[in-house]
Amino acid sequence: MVITSAEFIKSAVKPSQYPPADPPEIAFSGRSNVGKSSLINKLLNRRHLVKTSSTPGRTQLINFFSINEGFTFVDLPGYGYAKVPLQIRKKWGPMVETYLSSRKTLKGVVLVMDIRRIPREEERDFINWLNHNGLEIILVLTKTDKLSKARQGKQRKEIAESLSLEDSDLILFSAKSGFGKEVLWTAIETLLGS
Numbered sequence: 001m002v003i004t005s006a007e008f009i010k011s012a013v014k015p016s017q018y019p020p021a022d023p024p025e026i027a028f029s030g031r032s033n034v035g036k037s038s039l040i041n042k043l044l045n046r047r048h049l050v051k052t053s054s055t056p057g058r059t060q061l062i063n064f065f066s067i068n069e070g071f072t073f074v075d076l077p078g079y080g081y082a083k084v085p086l087q088i089r090k091k092w093g094p095m096v097e098t099y100l101s102s103r104k105t106l107k108g109v110v111l112v113m114d115i116r117r118i119p120r121e122e123e124r125d126f127i128n129w130l131n132h133n134g135l136e137i138i139l140v141l142t143k144t145d146k147l148s149k150a151r152q153g154k155q156r157k158e159i160a161e162s163l164s165l166e167d168s169d170l171i172l173f174s175a176k177s178g179f180g181k182e183v184l185w186t187a188i189e190t191l192l193g194s
Contacts, residue, residue, distance in 0.1 A: 001185045004068050006044040011061035013095055019064050021105045024192050025072040029096070030112030031122070032078030035142040038175035039112055040065075040073060043184065062099055071192055074099070074106075101133055108136030108191040110184075115141035115155050115172070118162050127163065138171065138187045139163075145174040 009019050030036045041049055049065065063075040076096050100106065109130055113119060130137050141159065144152050152172060160167045171187065173180035 001189060003044050003046075005066070006046055006049055006068075007066045008049065009064040009066050009072070011063050013061055015098065015102060018062075018099075018103070019072070021103065023066075023069075023071045023105065024107045025064075025074050025103060025105050026107055026188055026191060027074040027076055027100065027109045028112060029076045029109055029126070030078060031114070031117075034078070034112045034114045035175055036078060036112045037075065039110075039140065039142055039173060040075060042175040042178060042181060043188075044073075062095065072105075097129075100130070100135065106135065108138060108188075110138045110140055110188070112140050112142055113159070114143050115147060115152065115159070116143060118158060124163065136191050138184070138191070139165070139169055140171045140173050140180070140184060142173050142175060144172045144179060145176045 010017070012018050028036050028040055041047060044065075044067065060077050062077070065073045065075070067073055076099070100109070111123070111127065111130075113123060127137060127139075141156060147155060153167075156167050156170055156172065160170055163169075171180055171183050173184060
């Protein structure tokens with residue numbers, strides 16, 4: 001995918017604030033601090049389009065980005081970070097669920113997970129919820145550059161088993177080196193064309 005333009009459109013917390021439901025959308029979700037913002041920036045060949053932070057839980061709104069004036073990336077708030085105030089965490093669930101269950105132009109969700117962590121109940125529940133609601137999912141394991149090739153393979157296998165999936169269902173990705181970028185773009189383009 002050649003990126004000719006990538007622009008922030010707006011942030012939202014409820015449907016009345018969403019941009020017009022016109023171009024197809026791909027949403028990005030994941031636990032806080034898995035490297036979701038870095039992954040999006042790497043995909044788009046931009047350094048700072050999506051704000052990154054060493055402090056987990058920074059994304060607290062639904063952020064919309066116009067890509068090539070033909071489709072939209074939607075950055076959803078990270079979940080599972082205990083230091084974010086409880087009242088904010090309580091708002092995230094309904095806010096994200098409303099978006100995912102009501103957005104007609106949503107083509108699928110890229111679920112980003114840290115390869116060094118075995119998915120918890122939250123990830124399994126989220127995957128089940130997406131499947132139940134008929135949403136397509138792309139599963140990505142980030143931060144692969146932090147592990148050796150042998151360890152990557154072992155972790156990928158363990159994560160796949162914990163989710164009752166095949167190893168090949170999980171895309172390996174490094175925002176640092178760009179490893180896995182082409183594979184992920186192919187999967188995203190497939191969803192956009194569906």
